[in-house]
Amino acid sequence: MIRFGLVHRIMTDALAALGIFAVLTTGTLTQPVAILALVGLLGAILIPESWQHKPAMRQAATFAPLALFVLELARLALGLTALEVAVEFATLLQVVRLATRRGAAHDQQIVVIALLHFVAGTVLGGSLSFGLCFFGFLIVAPGALVLSHLRREVEGNYRQGARDRTGLPVDVPRILRSRRVVGRSFLAMTSLLAVPVFLFTAALFVLFPRVGLSLFLMNHNRSGRMVGFSDHVDLGQVGMLRSDPSIAVRFEPQNLPADPPEKMILRLRGTAFDRYDGKAWSRTKDERKPVDSMLFDADWYNLTKGYDFSKKTKIGFEVEPIDPTVVFLPPNVVGLHLRLPPKGILNEPIRLERGPEAEFRYTGAEGHGISYEAYVETPGTGTGGASDVRDVATSRIADDVILPEDRGRYLQIPPVFAKRIPELAHTWTAGKATPAEKALAIETHLREDYTYDTGSPSGGTDEPIDHFLFTSRRGHCEFFSTAMALLLRAEGIPTRNVTGFVGGSFNRFGRYYAVREGDAHSWVEVWIDDPTPPPPPPTTPPRMIPVKRGHWQTFDPTPPSGAQPLESTTGPWVFVRDLVEAMGQKWNRYVVGYDLDTQVQLFQSARNRYDVAREKAGIKKGGLTDKLTRPRWVILAGIAVATIAAAIYRRRKKKPTAPPKKKSADEVTAERITALYKRLEKTLAAHGHGRAPTVPPLKHAESLVASKVLGGDDALALTETYLAVRFGGSPLDAGVEAAFAAKLTALDAAYTAAAKARRT
């Protein structure tokens, strides 16, 4: 048995802690404030209950919230956003209230603030960690609410000068110390309340129609995390992402085998750069244009012209919230189908935009991730699970060509460019005739003669590539790709530097491949001129009819050891990580991403399964059985059966259905006299002289006589008759029974007459 007050305190603390955790999962609080909140929460929980009645704590209870309010106003004036200030205030207010609580009213405030924390967590966050907090809230909330209410009732009813039966004031602290109020069964019951609450919540969540006004959608990053994907490449800064295990992209190839490979290396192209200034890559052009979707469906985009991509191999992608909102494309992609969330009336639609260097971004869902299906032409390329990522792919994106006036952009070299770099290029490409052969030669040299190292010293030098090629001879992927691009440009071959991800480790729980931030990679696309370019008609402006006279081909000069995913795929840590990540994906897909389409599909699926079951049962269409087993009739029948079952249950509960045993004469006598006595009790009770269950019949009758209640003597006589027959062995013949009944009737008549006299 546990003390009532202690259980209440523990449950309230748990609820408050879950609320604060829910707020922390939103990522709205800065790290120092988050740490302060956690430390404060721990301290507030550990403060002894006896301290809460000290004068200092009482003063703190009054002034600390005010001081906190003023502090937050000051922070608002200093430039924090109103949202940050509000969340900070709500979090720290809970800490203050926990530390200075005194009595049931404060505990109820804590419960209310915790509830508001969950509302905030729902709106501002929503990741799996919030889901876990929510699950904990489901378990703890019923018990905490019950105990909080009981304590408030105790304090409200017993602190108003009430006295117990001994005449002493009711001792509220004694009740709070009592071990009789709350026992194991109580705790079990309140915890088990989570089951019906959860079931009802789940049922309502699934069944509530996802149709509404949708005036606006919460445009907030649910996970509180953004995938870092740089919009430029700086050789002096990047490279440390290789140690970040956070998931950036999940992909699910179509028709996975039953036992899929643990690694499936997929090259995901993000963005590309054409200008190098000696230390960093950037883009010369930044114009973006919306991509025209297909006519029959606004969510489908044909990235190549003339392809029917609906029958190509499909790969599903889920990109975590990312900045910038780049759409990562696998090699040989020909089309995209965006899986769009419900759109608010006042929200901008999610559209696909095309930028320079065949880069695609999405708009209208900034701060959110995106899901899409990519259709690839040659599924074997780049998705075959090869351990060597040196796959050669060509871009099939429409209009991804070099116009004559743009060719110079891809041959640009930095102002400070050591002469020995072109010399090295000449050396490596000696004897190679075509651009492809030259590119292959340079790529081979870099992969074989240089070492992958994320801690290369070349990044801090004035000429990183020169230092990389001739001094350190080690570096991360961007050194390799930049070096290859510059070497090829020195040879007069147009190139561009591409960044994206290369990776894919299988998650056995979610049955998808995870690409992590540590799989960020950089490589090179080389323009390979068509050997037999058809000359354009001289009268046609080249801009009007872009003629593809070559194509972009991918080369990856980074040694395989550096381009492989670094994360291990076995071990207990991987097991736990995969489990958590899969749960996160399910949470995002089936809870956060549950929409009208999914709902309709769910109901349709249930109906289809039912129809299949009917077919298997051999029900012929059009017949009576078919009509009677249609879903609407089945649902109505189910409701009717449930109603009838409930009615039968109530009747059976009142009347035991066990076959009646043959009763002995004594049992029959006992039943008859008991029935008569119950009539007497009913008569007495109807006129204000009911017998308390704890008072024996004889004592009750004697008390009626002692009180000189009307009919008290008769009641005593009848009670004595009852006791004599029931327990004394006296016979109950027809005469005794009739006399008993007659006296009972007379007693009732006397009471009725007395009541009537009183009324008149």
Next chain:
Amino acid sequence: MTDVTVLPTPPSPPAGDRPWIPSAWLALFHRRTKMPRRLKFTREGKFFIGITLGVGFAAINTGNNLLYLLLGMLLALIVVSGILSEISLQQLTVVRKLPHRAQVGRPHVVEVEVFNHKPRIPSYAIEVEDLRAGQPADKRCFFLKISPGSAQVAAYRRTPQKRGRDEHIGFRLATRFPFGLFEKSREILLDGSLIIYPQTEDVPPNAPPRGDREGERVAIRRGYGDEFLALKPHRSGEDLRDVHWRKSATVGQLVLRERAEDQKPEVRLALDVHRPVGEDLPNHATGALDAALAGNRSPSLTREAWDAGFERRIRDVASKALAHVKRGDVVVLRTSAGESVRSDPSVGIDPILRFLALLQPAGEELAVEAKPAPDRAAPANVPAPTSGPALGSPVTATSEAG
């Protein structure tokens, strides 16, 4: 001297004044159509409903699934609250234990016992209001926990402000369990009646009798008192302890002292119960309270003032009667309407106080509600005092945690 008069029952109103729907039918309709449970929002409940509506509105307007999840949880808590409060209220029976007597201005205790007939489930946070006809339910008992198959007793203390019959009509069982969001209640009909005696004050009794005076007389009869009445020859069977031995020796036969009856003075008290009728007694106040208190009738007396004076006279008569009974006198109270009631030390003051409790002014349509007791007998339904004439010994409100 049992000249008890019961005024005739007032005649039924003329047919034209009767309501076209009998009140019994209305009562039956009310009983049939009354909801078995009543639900009321608490302050916290209103707040909770506000949050729920807000979350629902936000969920529909944003399409945020987590808000739907939260909405589901909030609605689930409401549903669970309804079910648990229903379980908590089910299978409870209540019994009221009224005191033997109660008096205006003196607190008395009413015990309330609640029995939980559920075999396994306790009832939590049950509040019981004792309902009285025509009066607001101002007294309630709280039961934190009533274990399954057991009973809990609590009590409330009440100080009546008005004499008469207190009709208890039932109980209102309410609970805010489990979350304090709503107060669900149901009513249990259980009649009970308590006669509230008029207030009494400490007043001195009238002076002891000195012969015949108006309202007092002394009669000397044979009896078994302490006083000697005469001497007489002893007869067989008489108590030898009363033999006057000296006189017996003188006359040569046993002479017995004859005792006088222990004669207590019979104090007669009178009470005017006739209220002036018609235009002599307007309803609006005219400031004639002093005259009313003095018992005078004045054309300018108001109804309220006369009633106040009537109550004051009842209080005075009750106080005087109590003082005399305490002294051991026999008291006979006679009203101007002809009713009378008698009390003596053997039956206590209860007959007179009960009579006064139910006394109504006469002169209009009013009558004494109940027949007063015949002389030398306690009226039915009124218990005789068991320990002196003191009424309603001070009690304390009892209230016990479960």
